[in-house]
Amino acid sequence: MGQHTVEKIGGTSMTRFGELMENILIGSRRGAELYNRIFVVSAYGGITNLLLENKKTAEPGIYASFAAGDRIWENKLEETRNEMIRLNRSFEELGLDQTAADDFVNERMDGVKNCLRHLMQLRSFGHFHREDYLPAARELLSSIGEAHSAFNSTLILRERGVNAVFVDLSGWRDQDTDSMEETISGHLAGLDFASCMPIVTGYAKCKEGVMAKFDRGYSEITFSKLAVVTGAREGIIHKEFHLSTGDPKLIGADKVRTIGHTNYDIADQLADMAMEAIHPKASKAMELAGIPIRVANAFDPGNPGTLISRDYVAPTPRVDMICGRRDVLAIEVFDPEMVGEPGYDYNVLASFAKNKISYIAKNTNANTITHFVSEKSKNLDKCLKELKEHFHGAQISTREVAIVSVIGTNMKLPGFLHRAAKALAESKINVLALDQCIRQVNMQFIIDREDFETAQKALHRELVEHEQI
Structure with missing residues (x-):
């Protein structure tokens, strides 16, 4: 096992990036204390809904409109571009280089627009079937959100003196497609985790098609693969809440307690109840590799959260x-x-x-x-x-x-x-x-x-x- 951790940050948390720097990324850390941590980031909250479709309401985004053959997809794309640039403005006080951030968004969105237009032309000939190009279009659109947040995060951290490295697994304009393990190994080759902080896209382009296989749960798969491939000592998932004995909104925050320690079997039981601490496919790889997972509250840095390990059984009978x-x-x-x-x-x-x-x-x-x-x-x-x-x-x-x-x-x-x-x-x-x-x-x-x-x-x-x- 290595000395480093692999840590995942969700989309809602990413929009509160200033707090993340204070609580997790930097805080009181200095020098070597900043490193031996790899961060996997999700797209900013709401962006993947705009790129694909709304996860809760099914309202069409760019992809869903394009897949339906509705020309409104171009309007959706411009609305999404505007939202991404608006997000750039929200980080200006944190030191985000607005020109570099906007150029990155425009290059990606212009590239996607041109690609989808060409696919529309191919579609008009009638010899190209939806199943041949729609999965690739969905993969392409999915990758944009994580690349945006990872690029911005790297710029802001470097402005603060952190040796952050943008690790883009999205495959933008890459002609070759490897397995996810090969993609991760190739992009991390040569990086000394003890002296740099990799900021990695939650989306990873690979032969198996991460969207086709896992759909919207792909960032946790990337997190898991990174932990296993690099031999992390621990995986940490930063959420907006603790893994508690019950829903604090229903039962009351003063009545629930943080679970503290549990095992992978219980994580699977929670997943069956749609209470995923981590995607079951992601947790299984880490379980087999003997890598524990910690679920922590990104906005309660003093609390160690809940550790999920392979063999833990509570010493006294209790309900988790x-x-x-x-x-x-x-x-x-x-x-x-x-x-x-x-x-x-x-x-x-x-x-x-x-x-x-x-x-x-x-x-x-x-x-x-x-x-x-x-x-x-x-x-x-x-x-x-x-x-x-x-x-x-x-x-x-x-x-x-x-x-x-x-x-x-x-x-x-x-x-x-x-x-x-x-x-x-x-x-x-x-x-x-x-x-x-x-x-x-x-x-x-x-x-x-x-x-x-x-x-x-x-x-x-x-x-x-x-x-x-």
Whole structure:
């Protein structure tokens, strides 16, 4: 293992760059203390939405408009350019060279505009199919945001006397395309981490197509690959919040606590609840390499945050987190002829697999199988139609539900499940279904959506707050 860390900063934090310098990048550090740290940066908050599409509302950005054949994409591009230049102005007081920053934006955006115009011309001939060029266009547009923030960050830090180095993995105008590992190794070759601070783009151009494989989670994949390739001693993810025992906005900041230490298994459980501490594909590579991950609050520098390591188990039984998701659909297959029928479940799952739908939880009994899936899953209607066509004698129904989870590295103590169920009952919450594996790291309660918030408060009060008294 090396002496350095690899640290990732998210987009919302990047817009508060002055605070980042005070809390993380510089602070009281001087000389050699500044180095042996590699930073992977995301695009400024909102920029990737403008480049692609809004992640929450699906409002088209440049890419979505271009993919739809809507000429408004050029207007979208100019709006995005203006926003990027406006962001440049917001960092003028930090010492950002406005001419250099604007020239960088204009060169990239002009290049993208020309490229997309040429693709539009090719499209008009009818011999070039969307699937041949749209993935490349999406990759190209994705790369712009991270390159912008990394370039600006490097300029500002160098103005402050830091030996920052802009490491552009975006492949801008590169004719060759290597694997991500080769791309990272090639761009970092010759850098002495002990005397410089690499500022690395969260997007990395590679043969496998990082957007095609991971879509909007690509910056954490870059972070993970960097840590593994360079043999980092630790990976650090700087967020706008601590990884806490519950949602502070719901339960109250005075009632939750920072988890402090947990393991990769729990990180996977959180990801299943859409509470990603880190992208599961990213964490797996670091887990196998034995590199711990620290999740820290970028704006609470005195707090060590939460360390995620491979083998940690809490020395005393406790609950790490109460969380959940309300975007869940229960798909129930009831068939009196199911009992004792080998392979029945396999045939149900075949339709799920065919339509690329993964399930979050599952219940079975003699004649009923219920899978709980995200209602946002693509091809869900198609999957349901296929199930009804394939299982003629079955009753197939759906129900909108929520899942609330009690998660912890060490919950193998008689009474945890009883206390959780009792807390829900005392809050007048009916448990529709329950899911827990023998390993006892995750109790999942399926409930009505209207009880989602009340259930989390009740469980946190009983299993976390009472333990602190």
